[in-house]
Amino acid sequence: MLIVSYRTHEHWETRIYDKNRLPDSILRIYQLTNAPIREDSLNKSSHTAASLARWKAQKMIEDIDIPAIKAHSEKLVRAAGGETLDWLPYIERNSPRPQSDLIARALILNALVNIAYGAPIPVIKKWITDNGLTAYLSKKERLLLEKRNEDLTDQEQTDLYWSMEALWALIWAGGLTSDLPIDTPVSKTMASLLPNLQKNENGASFSAKMHLRSYTQLYSMLDLYYRANWSTNNARLHGGPSGKISGDIVMERRKALEWLMDSESDWDNTNANT
Numbered sequence: 001m002l003i004v005s006y007r008t009h010e011h012w013e014t015r016i017y018d019k020n021r022l023p024d025s026i027l028r029i030y031q032l033t034n035a036p037i038r039e040d041s042l043n044k045s046s047h048t049a050a051s052l053a054r055w056k057a058q059k060m061i062e063d064i065d066i067p068a069i070k071a072h073s074e075k076l077v078r079a080a081g082g083e084t085l086d087w088l089p090y091i092e093r094n095s096p097r098p099q100s101d102l103i104a105r106a107l108i109l110n111a112l113v114n115i116a117y118g119a120p121i122p123v124i125k126k127w128i129t130d131n132g133l134t135a136y137l138s139k140k141e142r143l144l145l146e147k148r149n150e151d152l153t154d155q156e157q158t159d160l161y162w163s164m165e166a167l168w169a170l171i172w173a174g175g176l177t178s179d180l181p182i183d184t185p186v187s188k189t190m191a192s193l194l195p196n197l198q199k200n201e202n203g204a205s206f207s208a209k210m211h212l213r214s215y216t217q218l219y220s221m222l223d224l225y226y227r228a229n230w231s232t233n234n235a236r237l238h239g240g241p242s243g244k245i246s247g248d249i250v251m252e253r254r255k256a257l258e259w260l261m262d263s264e265s266d267w268d269n270t271n272a273n274t
Contacts, residue, residue, distance in 0.1 A: 064216050066090050073224040080183040081243010082231035091226055093219065093261035099212040102174055102260060104136040105267070106210070107203045109167040110194045112141065116160035119197065121149055131203050138267040164190070165252035169225075173218060173260055174210030180221055180253065182228045183244035222261055225254040229272065 074084040111124050111133075125145045128134060137145070144156060152160075164186055172180040176193050193209075195201040212218075232247035234240040255270045265271065 064219060069220045069223050070227075072220070073227045076182065076224055077228050077231050077245070080181075080228075080245050081241055082182075082228060082245045083234060083240045083242075084227060085230055085234075088227060088230055091219075091223055093222065093258075095263040096215060096218060096261050097259075097263045099174075099210065101136070101263075102170060102212055103203070103207045103210050104133055105256075105259070106167060106170040106174065107131060107195070107206065108133055108136055108141065109163050109170065111197060112144075112160055113164045113167060114197050115144075115149070115152075116157060116163075118149070121145060121147060124197070127197055127200070133203075140268045162248055162252050165249050166256035167194075169221075169253035169256040170260070172221070173213055173257070175213055176209060182224060182250060183246075185246070185249060218257070218261055222254070222257040225250055225257055229254050 070090065074086075077084050108128060111128050115121055115124055121144075128137070128145070144152070168177075168186045168190060169180060171177055171190065171193060177187065177189075193206070195203050195206055228245055228250045229247075231240070232242050232245055232250050235242035236247060251272065254272060258272065259265050259267055259270045262271070
């Protein structure tokens with residue numbers, strides 16, 4: 001098998017073909033537009049959706065201007081009063097999750113946030129089950145849903161509350177809000193974008209509105225929060241400036257973006273190194 005990636009006047013297109021049956025249409029594109037055609041062999045045994053997704057993401061990394069993204073992120077961090085580190089390494093995330101994972105995780109977080117505001121755990125567990133989301137729960141979330149509200153620890157309550165920031169990042173990733181500034185908390189409009197569990201609304205309408213942003217947009221936002229996270233950690237550990245940037249907000253949003261950009265990551269143990 002052969003993966004062929006070719007650039008049109010707008011973007012890269014990627015297809016899988018039998019290497020002995022390359023369509024005339026591909027050859028015509030090359031002849032008419034002089035577009036470069038890149039070829040990479042793909043062993044049949046590894047021909048899976050996951051391997052193709054990783055391959056396409058790697059090609060996307062090659063096509064984005066990482067130094068320019070870094071410079072823009074640093075500019076935004078400094079504008080918010082934070083500090084930057086010039087030699088902080090570039091990030092490389094080449095296995096983003098599909099839109100279905102994004103939607104499921106957002107719906108789960110929305111359900112769990114309701115527990116922080118007093119919703120009965122059995123009601124939330126039933127809603128998650130009824131909406132076909134049980135398979136998407138993390139190990140810690142499964143254990144939490146077996147508890148009674150009064151048995152939740154203070155840390156669990158705190159984690160549930162702050163997870164709304166991770167949810168807001170996922171809502172941005174799904175295109176339901178236009179920006180995700182590092183110095184601005186969750187919008188008051190967030191609840192209106194999500195299913196109302198008090199009314200037992202299902203996740204269908206929300207799911208239909210969510211459309212995963214482009215790889216470049218996701219990578220750029222993750223880079224911004226990665227560098228903002230360094231700034232807040234530096235302020236906490238060494239007394240550097242953090243300006244209007246909240247470490248708690250940045251940490252939760254970065255967790256969501258890191259998870260989204262790494263299909264092999266674990267929600268309970270998402271990478272947050274700087």
